[in-house]
Amino acid sequence: MKKTLARWYDSDVGYSFRHSPVAMAAALIAFICIFCATFAGWIAPHDPYDLSTLRSEDAFLPPAWVDAGSSRFILGTDDQGRDILSTLMYGARISLVVGIASVLLSMVVGVALGLLAGFRGGWIDTFLMRLCDVMLSFPTILVALLIAGVGRALFPNAHNTVAFGVLILAISLTKWVDYARTVRGSTMVERNKEYVQAARVTGVTPLRIMRKHVLPNVMGPVFVLATIQVATAIITEATLSFLGVGVPPTSPSLGTLISIGNQFLFSGEWWLSVFPGAALVLIVLSVNLLGDWLRDALNPRLQ
Numbered sequence: 001m002k003k004t005l006a007r008w009y010d011s012d013v014g015y016s017f018r019h020s021p022v023a024m025a026a027a028l029i030a031f032i033c034i035f036c037a038t039f040a041g042w043i044a045p046h047d048p049y050d051l052s053t054l055r056s057e058d059a060f061l062p063p064a065w066v067d068a069g070s071s072r073f074i075l076g077t078d079d080q081g082r083d084i085l086s087t088l089m090y091g092a093r094i095s096l097v098v099g100i101a102s103v104l105l106s107m108v109v110g111v112a113l114g115l116l117a118g119f120r121g122g123w124i125d126t127f128l129m130r131l132c133d134v135m136l137s138f139p140t141i142l143v144a145l146l147i148a149g150v151g152r153a154l155f156p157n158a159h160n161t162v163a164f165g166v167l168i169l170a171i172s173l174t175k176w177v178d179y180a181r182t183v184r185g186s187t188m189v190e191r192n193k194e195y196v197q198a199a200r201v202t203g204v205t206p207l208r209i210m211r212k213h214v215l216p217n218v219m220g221p222v223f224v225l226a227t228i229q230v231a232t233a234i235i236t237e238a239t240l241s242f243l244g245v246g247v248p249p250t251s252p253s254l255g256t257l258i259s260i261g262n263q264f265l266f267s268g269e270w271w272l273s274v275f276p277g278a279a280l281v282l283i284v285l286s287v288n289l290l291g292d293w294l295r296d297a298l299n300p301r302l303q
Contacts, residue, residue: 110179118187
């Protein structure tokens with residue numbers, strides 16, 4: 001592990017990271033958000049899902065620095081008396097898990113199909129690319145709403161795990177196309193290079209060539225795309241949860257918290273929607289900035 005970190009630190013990417021204040025600040029913010037979400041059960045001031053600790057007189061308390069606020073609730077409370085800060089930590093965990101899991105699933109599917117289409121060509125390439133064209137003709141949110149709605153209809157009393165699975169599938173179904181098209185283009189360039197021709201002459205099987213030789217050389221753009229799409233997936237999950245077809249209300253994500261806060265926005269309880277919205281913007285912005293830096297760091301023309 002130490003050797004890997006040392007090798008990365010001395011690489012061109014590590015040098016670029018050390019000399020990019022924006023990338024370092026974005027990485028720090030992303031690390032803090034991920035750390036708080038991962039260890040919410042240990043560092044959160046309160047457990048927002050422990051019903052025995054909720055009191056009706058604590059409902060709608062403003063932030064601690066506002067008159068009538070309480071030092072026990074730094075960012076205030078919601079309509080049920082739950083601590084906003086603690087709820088944000090638990091909600092960010094759900095948004096991050098759904099976003100990262102959906103990106104990993106779509107990346108695996110998209111890279112495999114793009115590699116196959118670009119290396120084999122012929123009718124396989126034609127069929128997969130027409131399938132991509134069909135998928136791109138549908139709006140992302142519309143497809144996600146359709147899949148999520150069908151899943152809810154088939155499993156009306158589903159456990160939270162099944163609900164998360166449906167949400168991850170709904171987001172992944174619309175994201176794999178980008179990976180497939182990116183990998184296909186890079187594979188078509190790599191398959192005509194000398195090292196691939198040499199591997200074919202020596203009798204290496206096509207599957208091994210794709211897996212051992214071509215795949216490592218086409219993953220650079222994939223990592224950049226995956227970083228950026230984590231932010232997109234989090235926004236899609238928040239949008240679906242805001243519309244009421246995301247995660248169950250018993251496990252609210254940032255989108256659900258924003259939706260709940262929106263109901264009280266014009267009655268004076270502005271903190272119910274402002275703080276979840278700010279947390280969502282902070283996470284997405286930091287991930288996007290990291291994606292922009294990684295794209296420039298892996299671009300040989302900018303070295």
